[in-house]
Amino acid sequence: MSWRPWPRGLRARLLIAFVTVTVLGAAAAAWASAGAASNALVVSTEDRITENIAGQIAAIAPTLTFPPDQADLDRLRLAVGADTMVRHEDLASMAGSGPDLITGELRNAVRTGNRIVTQRVDADDRPWLLVGMPVMTTSPDGTRTASGIEVYTARDLSDVEQEIHALAGSAAGTAAVVLLPATLLALLAARSVLRPVRTLRDTARRLASGDLDARSAPRGTDELAELTATVNEMAEAVQTSMARMQRMQDDARRFAADVSHELRTPLSTLTAVVEVLATTADGMEDDARESAQLAITETHRLVRLVEDLMAVSRFDAGTAVLHPEEVDLAVVVRDCLRARDWLDRIDVQIPTGIRLRLDRRRLDVIVANLAGNALRHGADPVRLRAWAGADQVWIEVVDSGAGLPEQVLPQVFDRFYKADAARTRTPGSGLGLAIALENARLHGGDLTAGNADGGGARFLLRLPRLEEEL
Amino acid sequence: MAALLLIEDDPLVRRGMQLALRRHGHDVRTADTGEAGLREFATTPPDLVVLDLMLPGIDGFEVCRRIRAAGEVPVIMLTARGDDFDVVGGLAAGADDYVVKPVQPTVLDARIRAVLRRSNGPHDGVRAHRDLHIDTVALTVSLRGAPVSLTPTEFRLLLTLSRAPGRVFGRQQLLEEVWEHHYLGDSRLVDNCVQRLRAKIEISPARPEYVQTVRGFGYRFGPV
Numbered sequence: 010m011s012w013r014p015w016p017r018g019l020r021a022r023l024l025i026a027f028v029t030v031t032v033l034g035a036a037a038a039a040w041a042s043a044g045a046a047s048n049a050l051v052v053s054t055e056d057r058i059t060e061n062i063a064g065q066i067a068a069i070a071p072t073l074t075f076p077p078d079q080a081d082l083d084r085l086r087l088a089v090g091a092d093t094m095v096r097h098e099d100l101a102s103m104a105g106s107g108p109d110l111i112t113g114e115l116r117n118a119v120r121t122g123n124r125i126v127t128q129r130v131d132a133d134d135r136p137w138l139l140v141g142m143p144v145m146t147t148s149p150d151g152t153r154t155a156s157g158i159e160v161y162t163a164r165d166l167s168d169v170e171q172e173i174h175a176l177a178g179s180a181a182g183t184a185a186v187v188l189l190p191a192t193l194l195a196l197l198a199a200r201s202v203l204r205p206v207r208t209l210r211d212t213a214r215r216l217a218s219g220d221l222d223a224r225s226a227p228r229g230t231d232e233l234a235e236l237t238a239t240v241n242e243m244a245e246a247v248q249t250s251m252a253r254m255q256r257m258q259d260d261a262r263r264f265a266a267d268v269s270h271e272l273r274t275p276l277s278t279l280t281a282v283v284e285v286l287a288t289t290a291d292g293m294e295d296d297a298r299e300s301a302q303l304a305i306t307e308t309h310r311l312v313r314l315v316e317d318l319m320a321v322s323r324f325d326a327g328t329a330v331l332h333p334e335e336v337d338l339a340v341v342v343r344d345c346l347r348a349r350d351w352l353d354r355i356d357v358q359i360p361t362g363i364r365l366r367l368d369r370r371r372l373d374v375i376v377a378n379l380a381g382n383a384l385r386h387g388a389d390p391v392r393l394r395a396w397a398g399a400d401q402v403w404i405e406v407v408d409s410g411a412g413l414p415e416q417v418l419p420q421v422f423d424r425f426y427k428a429d430a431a432r433t434r435t436p437g438s439g440l441g442l443a444i445a446l447e448n449a450r451l452h453g454g455d456l457t458a459g460n461a462d463g464g465g466a467r468f469l470l471r472l473p474r475l476e477e478e479l
Numbered sequence: 480m481a482a483l484l485l486i487e488d489d490p491l492v493r494r495g496m497q498l499a500l501r502r503h504g505h506d507v508r509t510a511d512t513g514e515a516g517l518r519e520f521a522t523t524p525p526d527l528v529v530l531d532l533m534l535p536g537i538d539g540f541e542v543c544r545r546i547r548a549a550g551e552v553p554v555i556m557l558t559a560r561g562d563d564f565d566v567v568g569g570l571a572a573g574a575d576d577y578v579v580k581p582v583q584p585t586v587l588d589a590r591i592r593a594v595l596r597r598s599n600g601p602h603d604g605v606r607a608h609r610d611l612h613i614d615t616v617a618l619t620v621s622l623r624g625a626p627v628s629l630t631p632t633e634f635r636l637l638l639t640l641s642r643a644p645g646r647v648f649g650r651q652q653l654l655e656e657v658w659e660h661h662y663l664g665d666s667r668l669v670d671n672c673v674q675r676l677r678a679k680i681e682i683s684p685a686r687p688e689y690v691q692t693v694r695g696f697g698y699r700f701g702p703v
Contacts, residue, residue, distance in 0.1 A: 270559070273559055273580050273581055274489050274491075274492060274559075274580075275491070276580075276581040277489075277492045277495070277496070277580045277581040277582070278489075278491045278492045278494075278495035278496075279495075279581070280495075280581040280582065280583055280584075281492070281495035281496045281498065281499040281581075281584050282495045282498060282499065284499050284502070284583060284584045284585060285498050285499050285502055285584075288502060312581055330563050332666075332667075334650070334666060335695045335696070344662040344663075348661060348662060348663075369663065370663050373663055
């Protein structure tokens with residue numbers, strides 16, 4: 010199987026596109042809200058910490074002496090809490106890991122700006138908030154001045170960080186939760202689009218397999234409905250013309266059947282009276298006798314033609330019936346040839362004891378036709394061979410003539426086809442091979458024409474060994 | 480040679496066949512409808528009826544049934560179509576044989592003679608098989624002492640089969656011996672005639688004792 014960057018099925022493509030868009034949208038929304046929430050959390054945490062520190066400093070500041078001594082600074086540091094450094098000029102009081110984190114940058118900002126400065130840093134794999142704050146003194150007239158004391162402290166922000174992670178996690182969770190309903194929705198959407206497509210495909214398949222009544226009901230007014238309507242129109246048109254052709258064909262066949270049937274009545278009279286003519290012909294003058302002979306010959310030919318036409322009509326109408334009975338193949342074939350005085354003109358090789366069920370009269374028609382053709386159109390010797398398999402038998406008739414020209418082979422079974430235009434006056438009706446083939450097919454077998462290796466036409470009849478009737 | 484009644488509606492066919500059959504030595508009376516044919520039949524019963532199936536008014540099947548009900552005069556059907564429907568229906572109505580139109584008078588004459596030929600077996604007197612007595616000289620059959628009326632064809636079939644009790648006769652063999660058909664005869668003639676014969680001579684036609692079926696081959700008489 011070759012690798013494909015994009016699945017070919019309409020359904021899979023729809024599904025993937027829909028789910029991707031939905032999940033991406035959900036993820037983006039969740040992510041954005043998680044980001045906003047974590048920002049707000051950080052800001053409020055910073056404010057709270059700063060306010061807290063400022064309050065503690067403000068509470069202790071009035072008790073300080075100026076300039077402060079080491080004890081003052083220590084008190085102030087204790088009041089602010091752990092991880093704190095308090096400085097005043099060269100004096101400093103510090104404890105915990107906070108002071109190590111404080112950068113010169115931060116101190117400069119506090120010292121020059123005389124304001125609270127915050128900074129976030131990461132140390133020991135933990136997030137910290139650094140706060141630098143100048144201690145202000147308030148003079149009796151209310152003005153606030155920098156006392157020169159600077160307080161620096163660090164606060165662990167791990168808890169906040171965890172909360173932010175939890176928020177991001179829930180955002181991812183939301184996106185994941187959306188995946189299932191998105192897939193279901195996509196399936197539904199795909200179905201609603203694909204159902205009419207599938208219906209249309211089924212209809213097209215039924216039409217292709219010959220069920221011309223197949224239609225699909227167009228739903229709605231979209232492009233698919235238009236396509237459905239177009240397919241329906243096409244089917245309608247095909248059905249109409251097929252029905253017309255069928256009717257014409259039926260008419261033609263019925264006409265052939267009716268004509269041959271109607272011909273039987275006058276032919277019955279002719280057949281009866283030409284025999285009377287034949288018995289009296291000896292007493293006629295020459296011209297009259299020859300005329301009588303011609304009338305007799307042509308009447309018999311006409312009878313034969315009408316009988317063949319009726320046989321063909323029965324095959325066309327599907328009213329030809331098989332009357333199988335158990336026979337010995339060699340006996341039937343020899344009887345057929347003997348009845349026509351061909352037994353000593355044909356080299357017959359049939360093993361004895363091939364017994365099978367078949368319609369004797371139909372086999373007689375086939376064998377008589379093949380043997381007759383070989384004797385009339387081929388050259389001696391004519392050979393007829395038969396052999397049997399487990400569930401089929403074969404009969405082969407080969408003559409020693411020039412064989413059938415290649416371009417003739419596909420047409421030898423056509424009705425009224427005569428291989429040699431100069432031989433149109435042969436005794437046959439032109440329907441013999443067509444009838445032989447139909448008889449073979451009625452048995453569930455077939456008949457094929459070809460040429461033998463040594464030249465000469467070769468006809469091969471294959472018949473199945475029919476099941477014993479129950 | 481025989482007194483024939485030809486029932487055929489087409490005037491030209493009727494006349495043509497009458498001319499031809501006369502040449503074969505038969506005395507041919509004709510009728511153009513089934514009704515006229517039955518009247519003619521009742522007035523002077525013929526030796527054999529040649530009956531066209533396609534008739535205006537009452538059709539050939541019905542005519543055949545009425546002739547059969549009236550007696551044992553043999554009937555040969557002329558089937559215009561040669562279709563199974565005609566053949567099966569005609570045989571069920573009791574016809575002895577059928578020919579397909581257009582028929583050569585020589586062929587029809589041979590069929591007529593075959594049907595009328597009553598016996599080809601040795602005239603060896605009375606054959607007694609349990610309750611069934613066949614008199615091959617007087618050409619009569621009786622079952623438990625009561626006479627049984629058989630058509631010539633039925634009689635000939637019974638004679639042929641009972642000639643060798645226990646021996647199996649193939650359908651083709653029977654067609655050649657009883658109907659004198661050539662090797663391509665219609666075996667339905669045999670089956671149909673066997674059924675009619677059983678209806679007349681068997682105590683229980685569904686479980687025949689005298690004319691038994693040998694599946695795949697044909698029929699045999701007894702053994703009883």
